Amino acid sequence: MNPTRRLAPLSLIPAAALLLSGCSPAADGAAAEAGGIQVVASTNVYGSIAEAIGGDNIDLTNIIDSAAQDPHSYEASAQDQLAISKADVIVENGGGYDPFIDTLISAAGSDDVTVLTAVDLSGLLPEDEHAEDEHAEDEHAEDEHAHDHEAEGDDHGHVEGFNEHVWYDLATVDALAEELAHHFAELDPDNAATYDENYTAFADEIGTLTDTASAIKTDADGTGVAVTEPVPVYLLEASGLVNLTPDAFSEAIEEGTDVSPASLSELLDLIGSGDVSLLAYNEQTSSPETERVREAAEQESVPVVSFAETLPDGEDYVSWMTDNITAISDALDS
Template sequence: MSNKQTKFIWVPAILVVILLGMIFYSAWQRQETKVSTSKNKITVVASLDSYGEMAEAVLGKQGTVTSIINKQNMDPHEYEPTANVAKQYQKADVIVSNGGGFDNWSLNFAKQNKAAKTINLAHLYNYKDGTSGGNEHFWYKTDLTTRLTNQLAVKYSQLMPAKKTYFEKNAKNYQKKAEKLVDLQNQVKTRLDGKKLLATEPVFDNTLLALGADMQDQQFARAVEEGDDPTPSDVREWQELIKQGQIAAVIDNPQATGKLAKQGVDYAKAHDVPIVQARETKPAQTSYIAWQLKQLNALNEALQE
């Protein structure tokens, strides 16, 4: 057989191979499109509803968000997850945990889901568990709305690169909504200058200390947070500071149940010291920004009395 004849035989064969390749590639593309379309939604689980709100704002219409601690009367310290919660974490594409010893159950579930993108607020704030004077209430960090929404945009974009601009825009929109909160923080910072405060628990301290508050008798607050009774010395210091007129306001966590904490608040009221409430969990039917604004406005007004 001549070389010319061989070429004529191979040409149709090559064309057939190319044609089949094109057919298979087209079918593969259709299948990939089908798969990506069916999976083109991001599933997010957040341990706290404050974080869940931000996760939803950045995610927009590109998926769903489930918040585990989502009722104002749920005690995060006493919470025990159910089997259904474990399943939700296993199916999640993105997991947001507080960390810092606050929600170890969330961190443990996140570790079991190797495929999920995770955000640990303790890591974002370089917090070390057990640090002396550390405070794991990261939802009270004054830059949370910026730091967390930017990180969410990064994680979502890793899963949906084509939507990166969309996620970044959503993050900026939420940050814009939070500008009024930043403005109020600056007002309170000015009023806090030279003022001393007491707190029944250090729940609000991440905000207060960032704004320059001079927190007194912190051993009292830490004891209440740990479920212990403040020492007689701490109680005396609390009362003496109030009696001498040195305290501008008392920050009270209404979810605290300690007897001595209640007595401390009553003592402050009896001496006409303003009481400002700062909760550990977000109130029902209230956005995170509205919640923070309400508490800061209450403090702002108290500092003017």
């Protein structure tokens, strides 16, 4: 699956069946002449990564830039639509996390924009899901109107059981940064060397984060942890930690459905068993059930480490992930 796509005019292709393709050389240099590459990111996490590569040469719009906004249920505004219509590059998570982006793209109907999808770049989507996506694209090639009203099988739809929070996977972030450098250079050849240098520096920082997580893994490999939601699981796994949370509990919290008494009881028993060395808590999706789990962890002296889905004020991606990894290490040492 090509993680970069060009958009055909809206009249030719529905949002649920957008095909991926390469970049059009005709667009090279156009963004620079217009006074900067117009970049739209679904969240400020991806905006920070784009800014690390593009610097002052991009004009960045983050649609989600507050902890009070939930990408899963965000309702786009006319201002968001205007930003998308002017974009040269759009960065989204995909995997059903930020579906409002595809809605905005479809409405814009632009044929001159590059869309980078982190889930596609991650390589983490199960192979059978990729196979289904490719089959859907083949079917579309035979009859472009066959799937006008079908969202299932689209590579940006939610995949049950898949953890779409791929910005917590450092390899994915590195791959996205490299793609950004490549596309920025195509759009603005005069500053290609700058984008390459920025990517090299950013990749070095991601390498340092990866090494730090690996150092934790050396001592903590196999250590059990619990989560209220799977948001930070990729980073926890990179640190050698094993998520023991009942799937039914974390899935219910993530999807906003009722938590069954059985799954809550199972997690509370796990917290009290001594098999959990920390609780990863998503502050942005708290509920009576997650608060109860947090209270149980505190009563059992299990360290609680808070994670988020958007950047804290004053942080960039690297400083934020540095703080997250430090918090994991400190919790395990406590």
